[in-house]
Amino acid sequence: MHKRRRLLEILHECRSVVVGYSGGVDSVFLARIAVEALGRENVLAVTGKSDSIASWMEDTAREVAERFGIPWMELETREMEDPRYAANPSNRCYYCKSELWARLSSVAAERGAVMLDGSNADDVGDHRPGAVAAAENGVRFPLLEAGLTKAEIRAWSRELGLPTWDQPAAPCLASRIPYGLAVTPERLRQVERAELGLRALGFRDFRVRHHDRVARLEVHPAELGRVAELRPEIARAVRGAGFTRVLLDLQGYRRGALNEGLGAGQLVQLGAAA
Amino acid sequence: MSDPRIAAAERLLAERGLPDAEVSAEGTEGEIAAIRLPGGPEALLAERELTKAVRALGFRFVAVDLG
Numbered sequence: 001m002h003k004r005r006r007l008l009e010i011l012h013e014c015r016s017v018v019v020g021y022s023g024g025v026d027s028v029f030l031a032r033i034a035v036e037a038l039g040r041e042n043v044l045a046v047t048g049k050s051d052s053i054a055s056w057m058e059d060t061a062r063e064v065a066e067r068f069g070i071p072w073m074e075l076e077t078r079e080m081e082d083p084r085y086a087a088n089p090s091n092r093c094y095y096c097k098s099e100l101w102a103r104l105s106s107v108a109a110e111r112g113a114v115m116l117d118g119s120n121a122d123d124v125g126d127h128r129p130g131a132v133a134a135a136e137n138g139v140r141f142p143l144l145e146a147g148l149t150k151a152e153i154r155a156w157s158r159e160l161g162l163p164t165w166d167q168p169a170a171p172c173l174a175s176r177i178p179y180g181l182a183v184t185p186e187r188l189r190q191v192e193r194a195e196l197g198l199r200a201l202g203f204r205d206f207r208v209r210h211h212d213r214v215a216r217l218e219v220h221p222a223e224l225g226r227v228a229e230l231r232p233e234i235a236r237a238v239r240g241a242g243f244t245r246v247l248l249d250l251q252g253y254r255r256g257a258l259n260e261g262l263g264a265g266q267l268v269q270l271g272a273a274a
Numbered sequence: 275m276s277d278p279r280i281a282a283a284e285r286l287l288a289e290r291g292l293p294d295a296e297v298s299a300e301g302t303e304g305e306i307a308a309i310r311l312p313g314g315p316e317a318l319l320a321e322r323e324l325t326k327a328v329r330a331l332g333f334r335f336v337a338v339d340l341g
Binding site: 178180181211212214216217224227228231232234235238245246247248249250251 | 300301302303305306308314315316318319321322325335336337338339340341
């Protein structure tokens with residue numbers, strides 16, 4: 001209970017907030033709690049719009065905002081025009097989030113608001129170069145500061161009736177492209193199309209990793225049995241997205257798989273709250 | 275020049291009862307051991323130790339062709 005109280009204290013300290021709102025579990029929860037704590041007039045949830053945002057995330061962001069009375073807007077971001085981002089280095093997210101928070105800064109400044117990011121306590125130690133960009137732009141991390149874990153956020157989300165309470169993690173589409181392989185609108189569209197195909201077949205927790213001509217599917221172990229049943233349909237859906245070969249990773253879906261093998265010098269880890 | 279990892283992987287799979295398995299190195303850096311099994315991927319789906327052994331040959335990922 002003290003974590004919940006602490007979160008509300010942090011929000012009251014901020015008084016007026018602009019939430020980086022992806023439509024994922026954490027940012028939806030944060031925006032909803034902010035409205036409850038501060039009132040609609042003091043909250044604005046903003047979704048960055050670019051080729052790297054999956055259509056289903058955009059839909060979730062909009063629908064949940066409408067349903068729960070969260071003031072919401074979309075803002076075009078242009079990280080794709082930054083060659084440092086497009087080259088897809090291991091700190092790609094730094095350039096993406098720098099663009100996002102820079103654009104949100106002017107929105108926040110007009111409102112006299114504090115910018116908020118939905119990182120949580122379980123993100124500490126993860127490779128999070130985007131968090132450096134957030135910190136450079138004066139963004140606060142209320143969920144992390146309050147010590148809330150993902151499980152606690154999901155439980156509280158469920159209490160609030162948020163449909164995102166059990167939503168799988170949903171990083172942007174660029175996360176499907178291995179570091180060093182350029183992020184292009186075409187590759188992002190291929191990933192989105194392939195993943196839409198698998199979603200239409202009922203898969204929930206998976207990734208289509210883009211290895212140029214080849215798609216490497218990571219499917220949650222709980223869903224592997226269905227892969228065998230639906231093999232022709234899966235292959236058709238993924239080839240239809242423009243891949244020439246469809247492979248199933250035998251280790252299954254695991255969060256951060258493309259960060260495996262990063263050296264200590266390449267990792268940018270989110271630190272614990274002070 | 276042939277990739278020695280491929281021959282080693284095929285030998286390993288043959289020793290484990292999959293003599294018809296074909297392996298190729300896929301991905302921009304040949305980081306994926308891509309296995310084609312004539313009978314379909316099912317024979318490999320639960321083979322954690324075999325997957326680990328193929329990875330140990332120098333691949334980052336081990337994957338089976340879905341056709």
